[in-house]
Amino acid sequence: MKKFLNSVHTVLDESFDGFVAAHADIIVAGEERKFARRRSLKPGKVALVSGGGSGHEPLHAGFVGHGMLDAACPGQIFTSPTPDQMFAAAESVDQGEGVVLIVKNYEGDVMNFEMAAEMTDGRCATVITDDDVAVETSTYSTGRRGVAGTLIVEKIVGAAAEKGMKRLELQALGQTVNRRTRSMGVALTSCTAPAAGKPNFELGETEIEMGVGIHGEPGRRRVPIATAHAIAEEMVKAILDDLAPRRGDEAILFVNGFGGTPLIELYLLYNEAARVINAAGLKPVRSLVGSYVTSLDMAGASITLSLLDDSTTKLWDAPVHTPALRWGM
């Protein structure tokens, strides 16, 4: 294992400190690094809080800022943050209008966020994301996994919160966006957690894991490496089968790298995915290409398709100012 680190015990704290230092104009650290929160909170706005295991950077702390999250709680690598962290984050950013929690559908995360919500005496409403079409249940989840589509939920709900939408409407909006958002991933390599020091799972020299989860959980099947065309076609077709869009529907096409895959390959994959989507009569009117929801140093990528309407297109386009996603300001 060759990584930039000092000690496997301090990786997360030191990376968090670097993140906060690099983005001090936007971010402040919560006490004991329990969460990262927006430097300037907006009075009267419903607060948005997310979180999850570390190792998926920039998710979630990279999406804290104007137009997206108010706070994010990082757990240990691939491990849910604690209810205590989430409660502290919610307390810190609640402006009296309550809190919406955005939670990826993993058992640990859902349980801990539920406990945190109970601690706030009904001030929290929760949106659970489960956009991964690859498998119905998995190592850490009952039901589908929440993966890269979570970014889209956070962006759209974040923009609506910024515009003054209230808590239960935001929850309903988040649930709608999640239902209209579907993803699938593929791993070309495993990933190595610093503390483990060895690959999380083994993949042969010419094997790929089709439908992999963002912690390296098994997907649908292991197959020999195929062309980008064949890989993109299988992933997009799985998404379209599930999403059942109408011809002419507009969508965000999001090609997400897992941390070890360079942009040159992600754009090639985008090219293939867009071709399949266009052939199905859909219009990819918005795009996002980059490594936003990662699995440490895994080589691989996911494809996410999110159906838009006039209202959600405006919310996607609304100004955002976070460390990892920024436009319009």
Add this chain to the structure above:
Amino acid sequence: MKKFLNSVHTVLDESFDGFVAAHADIIVAGEERKFARRRSLKPGKVALVSGGGSGHEPLHAGFVGHGMLDAACPGQIFTSPTPDQMFAAAESVDQGEGVVLIVKNYEGDVMNFEMAAEMTDGRCATVITDDDVAVETSTYSTGRRGVAGTLIVEKIVGAAAEKGMKRLELQALGQTVNRRTRSMGVALTSCTAPAAGKPNFELGETEIEMGVGIHGEPGRRRVPIATAHAIAEEMVKAILDDLAPRRGDEAILFVNGFGGTPLIELYLLYNEAARVINAAGLKPVRSLVGSYVTSLDMAGASITLSLLDDSTTKLWDAPVHTPALRWGM
């Protein structure tokens, strides 16, 4: 070699097509994919053109758009674009006020851009970047190599061009920014070009290449992997020795990933670099952390420090709207 591709012969064309499709709001492709250019050119503005070998994405095409480049020419992997490409790009974007070429200091690039400049009958002024302090000459360069600091030159000169600065002033500004910008890189792994199908060079299980170039050219020395603290300290000290800043100077601190290194490690490296810089009495008042000037799938990173004054700070902060760098609009 496991990569997202269809054929090693079509990687660049297909990735370029995906790039243009994903950013059709900003970018149009030049004829025969000779260059990518801004969709909306600004009458009366001096045009900025850059380019270089592919494999460094998002550099340079990812920086085409408002407030930065007007066009960029991608060469083959790690190979200069041709004078014909550069001439076509310059012709396409020249608004009658002439063109500034921004060229990384490699023999092939410099020679080809010179030939292109001659073809335009004096309409081009050139800025050559050579920010890499690691070595004095290298495999592909006489004199220092141009590396990640090129992004900073392109951003600051791009903002000044947008504000109406003329050609020779832009050239002088670019040269000044280049002189005040210094970088150094380190490789944890090699990189694999698709056509070669095997690593560009070999590094042992526990070895790193200190001072590596962005094509995997040799740096200062091969050493056993050390702590992020020791690595950052060596790199920043080499930069500071060369730059000889005054205490209290303000700077951009840019930690750049080479393509295979995830953000969690880059932020940890940022944390270490910022510590050394603060201890030297400098103020890192602006930051950039991410994979912007890459070497295919290489794991590794570079650190760039660029001294600012009031004027260049304003130009750095000015609105930019490109596929890879965007703020203020």
